[in-house]
Amino acid sequence: xxxxKLTLAYDGTDFAGWQRQADAxxxxxxxEAALEPVAGMPVKVVGAGRTxxxxxxxxxxxxxxxxxxxxxxELQNALNATLPPDVRVLDIEPANDGFDARRDARWKxxxxxxxxxxxxxxxxxxxxWHVTHRLDVAAMNAASTALxxxxxxxxFQSAGSNARSTTREVxxxxxxxxxxxxxTIGEVLTTAEGASLLSFDVTGNGFLRHMVRTMVGTLVExxxxxxxxxxxxxxxxxxxxxxxxxxxxAHGLTLQSILYTDAPSNLDNxxxx
Amino acid sequence: xxxxKLTLAYDGTDFAGWQRQADAxxxxxxxEAALEPVAGMPVKVVGAGRTxxxxxxxxxxxxxxxxxxxxxxELQNALNATLPPDVRVLDIEPANDGFDARRDARWKxxxxxxxxxxxxxxxxxxxxWHVTHRLDVAAMNAASTALxxxxxxxxFQSAGSNARSTTREVxxxxxxxxxxxxxTIGEVLTTAEGASLLSFDVTGNGFLRHMVRTMVGTLVExxxxxxxxxxxxxxxxxxxxxxxxxxxxAHGLTLQSILYTDAPSNLDNxxxx
Numbered sequence: 001x002x003x004x005k006l007t008l009a010y011d012g013t014d015f016a017g018w019q020r021q022a023d024a025x026x027x028x029x030x031x032e033a034a035l036e037p038v039a040g041m042p043v044k045v046v047g048a049g050r051t052x053x054x055x056x057x058x059x060x061x062x063x064x065x066x067x068x069x070x071x072x073x074e075l076q077n078a079l080n081a082t083l084p085p086d087v088r089v090l091d092i093e094p095a096n097d098g099f100d101a102r103r104d105a106r107w108k109x110x111x112x113x114x115x116x117x118x119x120x121x122x123x124x125x126x127x128x129w130h131v132t133h134r135l136d137v138a139a140m141n142a143a144s145t146a147l148x149x150x151x152x153x154x155x156f157q158s159a160g161s162n163a164r165s166t167t168r169e170v171x172x173x174x175x176x177x178x179x180x181x182x183x184t185i186g187e188v189l190t191t192a193e194g195a196s197l198l199s200f201d202v203t204g205n206g207f208l209r210h211m212v213r214t215m216v217g218t219l220v221e222x223x224x225x226x227x228x229x230x231x232x233x234x235x236x237x238x239x240x241x242x243x244x245x246x247x248x249x250a251h252g253l254t255l256q257s258i259l260y261t262d263a264p265s266n267l268d269n270x271x272x273x
Numbered sequence: 274x275x276x277x278k279l280t281l282a283y284d285g286t287d288f289a290g291w292q293r294q295a296d297a298x299x300x301x302x303x304x305e306a307a308l309e310p311v312a313g314m315p316v317k318v319v320g321a322g323r324t325x326x327x328x329x330x331x332x333x334x335x336x337x338x339x340x341x342x343x344x345x346x347e348l349q350n351a352l353n354a355t356l357p358p359d360v361r362v363l364d365i366e367p368a369n370d371g372f373d374a375r376r377d378a379r380w381k382x383x384x385x386x387x388x389x390x391x392x393x394x395x396x397x398x399x400x401x402w403h404v405t406h407r408l409d410v411a412a413m414n415a416a417s418t419a420l421x422x423x424x425x426x427x428x429f430q431s432a433g434s435n436a437r438s439t440t441r442e443v444x445x446x447x448x449x450x451x452x453x454x455x456x457t458i459g460e461v462l463t464t465a466e467g468a469s470l471l472s473f474d475v476t477g478n479g480f481l482r483h484m485v486r487t488m489v490g491t492l493v494e495x496x497x498x499x500x501x502x503x504x505x506x507x508x509x510x511x512x513x514x515x516x517x518x519x520x521x522x523a524h525g526l527t528l529q530s531i532l533y534t535d536a537p538s539n540l541d542n543x544x545x546x
Contacts, residue, residue, distance in 0.1 A: 011395040056396060076392075086395045119349075122284040122359045123329060123527075127396065254396075 001067050003099050004075075006031075006045075007091040008060040013126045013251065014086060017053040018060075027051070027087055031062065034082040038075060039066040048101040048258040049108055052210070054250030056127060058111075059090065061258040063101035107171070107259040108207065112200040112216045113252050128197065129216075129252035135223030137177050137198060143222040144173040144200075146232035147215060154239035156215055157208035158247060166239075170204040173215070201256070210247050218245035274340050276372050277348075279304075279318075280364040281333040286399050286524065287359060290326040291333075300324070300360055304335065307355040311348060312339040321378040321531040325483070327523030329400060331384075332363065334531040336374035380444070380532040381480065385473040385489045386525050401470065402489075402525035408496030410450050410471060416495040417446040417473075419505035420488060427512040429488055430481035431520060439512075443477040446488070474529070483520050491518035 008031070016024035020032070028045050035043040048061040068075060072092045079089045113128035115121065120130040147170050154166040178197045200216055218235065221227040227245065235243045281304070289297035293305070301318050308316040321334040341348060345365045352362045386401035388394065393403040420443050427439040451470045473489055491508065494500040500518065508516045 009392075009394050009396070011398075058394070058396070080392060085393070085398050088392045088395055090392050090394075119282075119353060119361045119363050120358070121282050121331070121363075122361055123282070123331070123400065125284075125358050 001065050003063060003065050003095040003097055004072070005093045005095040005099060005101065006062045006064060006089055007093075008047075008057060008062055008087065009090050010057050010060070010087040011126070012051060012054050012056040015053065017055070018047050018049070018051045027057075027060075030083065030087055031079075034079050035064060035066065037082070038070065038078050039068050041067070046101050048105040049207075049255050051253075051255055052250050054253075056251075056254040058254050059257045060255050061101045061105070061260075063095060063099050101258070104260055105206075105258050106261060107203055107205060109172075109201065109203040109256040109259075110207070110212045111254050111256045112202075112212060112248065113254070114198040114200070114216070114220065114248075116196055116198065124197070126251055127254070129249050131220060133224045135198065135220060136225065137175050137223065139225075139229055140175045140198075140200075140219045140223045142229035143219055143227070143232045144175060144215075146229070146236065147173045147202075151236050152239055153208055153211055153236070155235050155241055155244045156211045156218070157241065158210035158214065159241065161209035163208055166208060168204050168206050168208065168211070170202060172201060172203040174202075175200050175219070212253060213248040213250065214241075214244050214246075216248035216252070220248065221245040274338050276336060276338050276368040276370055277345070278366045278368040278372060278374065279335045279337060279362055280366075281320075281330060281335055281360065282363050283330050283333070283360040284399070285324060285327050285329040288326065290328070291320050291322070291324045300330075300333075303356065303360055304352075307352050308337060308339065310355070311343065311351050312341050314340070319374050321374040322381055322480075322528050323375075324526075324528055325523050328526045328528065329524075330528040332530045333528050334374045334378070334533075336368060336372050374531070377533055378479075378531050379534060380476055380478060382445075382474065382476040382529040382532075383480070383485045384527050384529045385475075385485060385521065386527070387471040387473070387489070387493065387521075389469055389471065397470070399524055400527070402522050404493060406497045408471065408493065409498065410448050410496065412498075412502055413448045413471075413473075413492045413496045415502035416492055416500070416505045417448060417488075419502070419509065420446045420475075424509050425512055426481055426484055426509070428508050428514055428517045429484045429491070430514065431483035431487070432514065434482035436481055439481060441477050441479050441481065441484070443475060445474065445476040447475075448473050448492070485526060486521040486523065487514075487517050487519075489521035489525070493521065494518040 010027050015027050018027045020026050020029045031045045032043055043064050043066055046063045051057060076089050076092045115124050115128040115130050116135055118132060150169040152167050157166055176199050202212055222229055283300050288300050291300045293299050293302045304318045305316055316337050316339055319336045324330060349362050349365045387404050388397050388401040389404050389408055391405060423442040425440050430439055449472050475485055495502055
């Protein structure tokens, strides 16, 4: 038996999330079904982040323990030949005995995309939230700084969670305004009408249920002027979900990367493997 | 009656192309069906570029002549409320009497996206061609320069076309290497494995059937080293389709913009409205 670290990408649109559920198409169940014939036995896949229904992944990490005699490249090819095109194994590496993708993860980076404009471009509709209001990005960034640090994020957690502690450490939370050239290859250009694509990048040691989406929903309220940047400290301190803004929709969110080292030396490189 | 200029975006994945056909879902037919109740009569939509099945548009232009009393914003909202989410009206402007989006178009810009890497990222699978070979982008750019100018492009035209002349003017044809951060917001980063996203931007006064896709298929042969940059002049001169490379798949292609002025002063801005 050997332990492997899989790096995975998926288009979350047609998945009911990461985690196996009865009668639902999930990423975990799809991977486990592809692994079973290769491994010759049922295999449990442990994912670093349990993404919700509709959430995408650019580089999710999973651990598996299997006895397959295949080489890593052969195994990757066999899995990708079986898997549907909306989930791909980007890489397979050997891992140490006992490696657990979820428990051992130190830092997770998520990106949330917001399209500001009157009309939603069709090629962005699966991966960005459509907001029709003008947003003050500087105010959103000022508000985001209040989220950086070790805080009790109970106000940003949806009901139905069973997390023991609601304290998490966030080491980066910032918005970047990007233009968009109309296809899926982004460019830093702003359209004549002022429409643009924003991205929110957030890195932390863990995230509560809907935490990134509630941060985004709250920060967009700041961008619209319905909350002030200074309200973030009050919302955090309240520990009440009702004080924060709405939960932004799932389809704007992408799990960008998982780090297993203690301290990211260069956050700018986090999102690329 | 008044003439209107519509700017349209669509995800070509689920369309059998622009042009109306019996028993097929096309962009033209979908727009005409949305316009009829608004105009109170059947409306013919003339598109600047007749994109093939699977080809996308960031800013297609169409002309219509209608008698609707609605204001332009109301008309746009009414159309977008009726249209499916894979086609959107980005803008409506008044046009001069006699304006014909197809006949009056002076310059069209297309972009073709190629993903080079072992595995196709799911979020790119609808909009980029997956090429698993390493490509020499400098050689591809050297070869592209042979396509710029006024040439007989018969060698780059698929069978079944009824174009009277096969001479076209191409004023820009170039490849750009881009990295990709894993989501649909591109960034100029290259992944550790050397995977990357290339885009081919081409502007001309018109394009023959499958001309851009045959250019791309031929230039990728150059990138793989199976043709030399100097072969392009010979292929053009042969006027024989059999001399050029394969036709690249439709889904990597996006119609980026249509210009109605004589000379684009700054090509870098062509792709953005």
